Amino acid sequence: MTGHKKNYLLIPSVPTPNGRLHLGHIGGPFLSADILARYFRLCGHCAWIISGTDSYESYAAGKAEEEHLSPEVTCHHYHALIAQDLEQMNIQCDEFINPLDKKWNASYQEWHEQIVQQLLDNNATTRLKENMLWDETNQRYLTGYWLQGNCPICYERTASYFCENCGAHFRPEEIIHEGGLEQKEVENIFLQLPRDVDLISKGINQNIQALFQTYQVLQNHRFRLTTQCDWGLADKTDPNHSRTLFSYGFVFAYFLMFGEIAAKIMGINKNAFAVDSDVITISSFGIDNALPFLSSALGISSGCPQYKSFDYYLMNYFYYLDGSKFSTSRQHMIGVDEAINQKGLSSDIIRLYLASIDVRNQTGNFVMDDFIQYYNKIVDWLEQRVIQGIQNLPERVINSCTQSLQHQLFELFTTQEHVLQPTQFLPHIGVQSLNDWMVLNQSIDPCTDDYFWWLKGFSMVIYPYMPELGETIWHALGYEQLPTYADFFVKPTQSLQKQLQLTLKPITQEFEAQAEGICYEQNKS
Incomplete structure (x- = not known):
């Protein structure tokens, strides 16, 4: 690759x-x-x-x-x-x-x-x-x-x-x-x-x-x-x-x-x-x-x-916010400073949501209600399937990646390769394939070696979209450098760290109420 x-x-x-x-x-x-x-x-x-x-x-x-x-x-x-x-x-x-x-x-x-x-x-x-x-x-x-x-x-x-x-x-x-x-x-x-x-x-x-x-x-x-x-x-x-x-x-x-x-x-x-x-x-x-x-x-x-x-x-193409153009002059916008510093949101999850919207072929629409629901679902999923899941991993991984999981990994990596090219840059499709990998997690027992290989694949594929999360998981699995495909089957040099240093909080009703106060202007069409 x-x-x-x-x-x-x-x-x-x-x-x-x-x-x-x-x-x-x-x-x-x-x-x-x-x-x-x-x-x-x-x-x-x-x-x-x-x-x-x-x-x-x-x-x-x-x-x-x-x-x-x-x-x-x-x-x-x-x-x-x-x-x-x-x-x-x-x-x-x-x-x-x-x-x-x-x-x-x-x-x-x-x-x-x-x-x-x-x-x-x-x-x-x-x-x-x-x-x-x-x-x-x-x-x-x-x-x-x-x-x-x-x-x-x-x-x-x-x-x-x-x-x-x-x-x-x-x-x-x-x-x-x-x-x-x-x-x-x-x-x-x-x-x-x-x-x-x-x-x-x-x-x-x-x-x-x-x-x-x-x-x-x-x-x-x-x-x-x-x-x-x-x-x-x-x-x-x-x-x-x-x-x-x-x-x-x-x-x-x-x-x-x-x-x-x-x-x-x-x-x-x-x-x-x-x-x-x-x-x-x-x-x-x-x-x-x-x-x-x-x-x-x-x-x-x-x-x-x-x-x-x-x-x-x-x-x-442009991103719209609730059906109308982002506009600084009309204050119809979500500023980076507001989202990260004032609201304390995760830049990783914001990046993933933005990447999930197709702006390669059409105008994209950042829908506030959808974003809040998406954000909170990701926070809950990460807490249950990653932060808690890694705590149940065995201290030593004995078995190599199974043939079935290897095949699914290959499909995941191949999809990313096809849609993350300068001649065909379609990150929204990459996020869709990542969603399928996240669903696969539900059928894997965190106490098994398969979960280690699943999590390893997840950290690699998520890294371009959610770099802080991808890097944190990769280091927790025992690797010092940044994730690379070449290191996927390389034995980790460090011990497994079961406590992920992630601070993720769901969006509260207070933020939702403030979000409703954003200036709204309908499209002329």
């Missing part, structure tokens, strides 16, 4: 530092990357996760304006809180970069300047005159955070350059607005996108490939590289000093910086994205970032041929 040892670099979305993370943020790009990275390590491979915040995104400046602070102060503040939220959910980032930090700022700027110059030198860009809405009162262009109207594709209410409803990306002059606003003609640089790109083999489904192809046709195979926003890296090629670099257009330049950092961590002498690198690179993002991430990666790698694009893409 392990085969040739490989190196993987996984890069989840780079969140805007304008607020803390909620469970909708976690369940998509971050949990996907973490589950897959842990599974790769389980199989004997090496996997690293590098991410960071998108500090030069206009919404960070907008948040700073709301709080009457400088963008720098706001970005530093929320970057630290986002890093805490990821840690609380056991999302292991080998580096989580703050581009404004002194350690990284010079490198961040150098990568952007280097890439923009090479794109210009290689004639991989085009200049386009366009009309930008102008706010005379505040003396600024209405771009990004300050741009509001209706999507020109689906006509739903939207803001900035992207429509969260249909995934479209558009130029500011194309947004449908009420009118009466002054427009000014400006010139911006656009990235030329390659044509006839096969995305299906890289893990993108047909619907998203069709969305990308439609976007290319509508925008004449171009993607924005510069904009008119006071907050951002200056475009040093602009003699009028009116343009800044569009962070979404240059997000792959940011990722190339990650590739350089990864090379140092891995101890290799080339960027992880070097065209001759054997590092397998994987991008993980939500549908709202599909067009910018694909466009930036494909366009920049085409214009800078010494680099390859991502080898694979993990794309997820």
Whole structure:
């Protein structure tokens, strides 16, 4: 199952530092990357996760304006809180970069300047005159955070350059607005996108490939590289000093910086994205970032041929909360800090519930009542079948795994292998097969050797989804390192520990009452 040892670099979305993370943020790009990275390590491979915040995104400046602070102060503040939220959910980032930090700022700027110059030198860009809405009162262009109207594709209410409803990306002059606003003609640089790109083999489904192809046709195979926003890296090629670099257009330049950092961590002498690198690179993002991430990666790698694009893409649809989008502005959300620190919930069980929801093929729905019932059932089951069960294990396991149990184990491991691949990432099916393994436990006597082998298999398969539980059980069974398939039939080096250090409490009626107070908004459909 392990085969040739490989190196993987996984890069989840780079969140805007304008607020803390909620469970909708976690369940998509971050949990996907973490589950897959842990599974790769389980199989004997090496996997690293590098991410960071998108500090030069206009919404960070907008948040700073709301709080009457400088963008720098706001970005530093929320970057630290986002890093805490990821840690609380056991999302292991080998580096989580703050581009404004002194350690990284010079490198961040150098990568952007280097890439923009090479794109210009290689004639991989085009200049386009366009009309930008102008706010005379505040003396600024209405771009990004300050741009509001209706999507020109689906006509739903939207803001900035992207429509969260249909995934479209558009130029500011194309947004449908009420009118009466002054427009000014400006010139911006656009990235030329390659044509006839096969995305299906890289893990993108047909619907998203069709969305990308439609976007290319509508925008004449171009993607924005510069904009008119006071907050951002200056475009040093602009003699009028009116343009800044569009962070979404240059997000792959940011990722190339990650590739350089990864090379140092891995101890290799080339960027992880070097065209001759054997590092397998994987991008993980939500549908709202599909067009910018694909466009930036494909366009920049085409214009800078010494680099390859991502080898694979993990794309997820949104999570809804009780039928309506997670929304920070409407307070229709469950924050990570609220769930873990204020309510004392288990990050493991939250992760498992999120992973059980299919967001690969459709919008997922986090139903509060279902979650509470699911959570409490898992707590009860773990108490009865694992925490109490391990106490009845014999001190020494004499018999090897029976043929019948080996066959069922093989089926379990095979299912996980099939659904935890970058070309076919379906963790909800992996959780379903895990549920079958949990049901099997009911027919196994905890006083027998079979229970030892069942528990061992459980700790391995649960580890990517519930890392704290998987690691705790694995160590209790006498193993010092993290779980790996290669060690399944290896004799433990330590004695059996029958007291599992797990603190799991069911969700109380008090939490249920507070959960009912979450702002609720019905879908328009």
